[in-house]
Amino acid sequence: GQQLNQSPQSMFIQEGEDVSMNCTSSSIFNTWLWYKQDPGEGPVLLIALYKAGELTSNGRLTAQFGITRKDSFLNISASIPSDVGIYFCAGRNQAGTALIFGKGTTLSVSS
Amino acid sequence: DGGITQSPKYLFRKEGQNVTLSCEQNLNHDAMYWYRQDPGQGLRLIYYSQIVNDFQKGDIAEGYSVSREKKESFPLTVTSAQKNPTAFYLCASSTLTGGSYNEQFFGPGTRLTVL
Numbered sequence: 001g002q003q004l005n006q007s008p009q010s011m012f013i014q015e016g017e018d019v020s021m022n023c024t025s026s027s028i029f030n031t032w033l034w035y036k037q038d039p040g041e042g043p044v045l046l047i048a049l050y051k052a053g054e055l056t057s058n059g060r061l062t063a064q065f066g067i068t069r070k071d072s073f074l075n076i077s078a079s080i081p082s083d084v085g086i087y088f089c090a091g092r093n094q095a096g097t098a099l100i101f102g103k104g105t106t107l108s109v110s111s
Numbered sequence: 112d113g114g115i116t117q118s119p120k121y122l123f124r125k126e127g128q129n130v131t132l133s134c135e136q137n138l139n140h141d142a143m144y145w146y147r148q149d150p151g152q153g154l155r156l157i158y159y160s161q162i163v164n165d166f167q168k169g170d171i172a173e174g175y176s177v178s179r180e181k182k183e184s185f186p187l188t189v190t191s192a193q194k195n196p197t198a199f200y201l202c203a204s205s206t207l208t209g210g211s212y213n214e215q216f217f218g219p220g221t222r223l224t225v226l
Contacts, residue, residue: 033214042115042201042217043154088154090215098212103153 006089006102014110019076021105023089031092032072033099034063038085046087047074079109114138115218117202122223124196132187132221134202141207143185144215147171148199160185161207189223196225 006023013019023032031050035043047056049065049072056063060077072091076083089102115136124130136143145157156169160179174193179185185204189196199222203215 031214035217040199040220040222042117042203042220045214045216048214092211098156098159099215101154103151 004089004091004100004102006105008105009103010106010108012108012110013079015079015081017079019079019083019107020073021087021089022071022073023091023102024071025091025093025100026070027093028069029072029091029093030069031099032063032065033090034061034072034074035088035090036085037088037104043086043088076107079107081109081111083107084109115202115204115216117200117218117221119221120219122221124223124225126225127191129191130189130196130223132189132200132202132223134185134187134218135183136185136202136204136218137183138204138216139182140204140216141182142205142212143179144203144205145169145175145177145185145187146201146203148201148220154201157187196223198223 004023004025033048034046036046037043047058047063052069053067054065062075064073086104086106088104090099118133142161144159146154155171157175158177160166163179166177166179176188199220201220202218205215206213
């Protein structure tokens with residue numbers, strides 16, 4: 001099936017740094033979602049985006065629905081140790097009904 | 112509290128045995144899903160269901176079976192035909208709008224280890 005390209009695959013940063021990750025698709029999407037998964041737990045929905053150009057924040061997290069509708073970005077400001085985990089993007093394109101997931105970005109934060 | 116429950120959290124089975132993983136939701140969601148997660152592989156869809164008594168194969172359905180006898184429940188059976196069953200299994204649910212699946216909410220997962 002169709003896949004999303006999520007990058008980077010992993011990141012190692014210092015506490016306090018800002019983080020940016022993104023997802024791209026080959027087709028136009030009408031929904032973008034960002035999830036975080038803590039080790040050994042299920043993913044938790046962080047931000048949902050429904051319109052091209054939409055910029056939504058959730059605390060220190062900010063996500064954007066790309067203008068081309070083929071990409072989305074997630075930024076984390078002033079990272080802290082509890083930001084550690086795997087971040088997944090997911091989206092739904094115009095043709096399909098099911099969500100498509102990226103392979104995840106693993107974030108490590110050192111204090 | 113509304114949510115999705117999966118049980119057990121950890122499950123050990125001998126090779127060649129079938130095993131059933133439980134998933135229950137009280138969110139009144141129409142759609143339910145099963146994913147398999149392996150290190151570095153992301154989430155791979157096994158089966159999904161839009162409505163009671165109906166379900167569809169996902170990308171990696173071979174060696175698995177499901178049932179949807181009740182709206183709240185979507186158990187997954189890992190059969191002996193599954194060649195590499197050791198993995199982390201995630202159940203999710205969502206509402207449906209006009210036939211399209213909305214944002215999914217996940218359970219806490221079951222880690223299956225086959226010895």
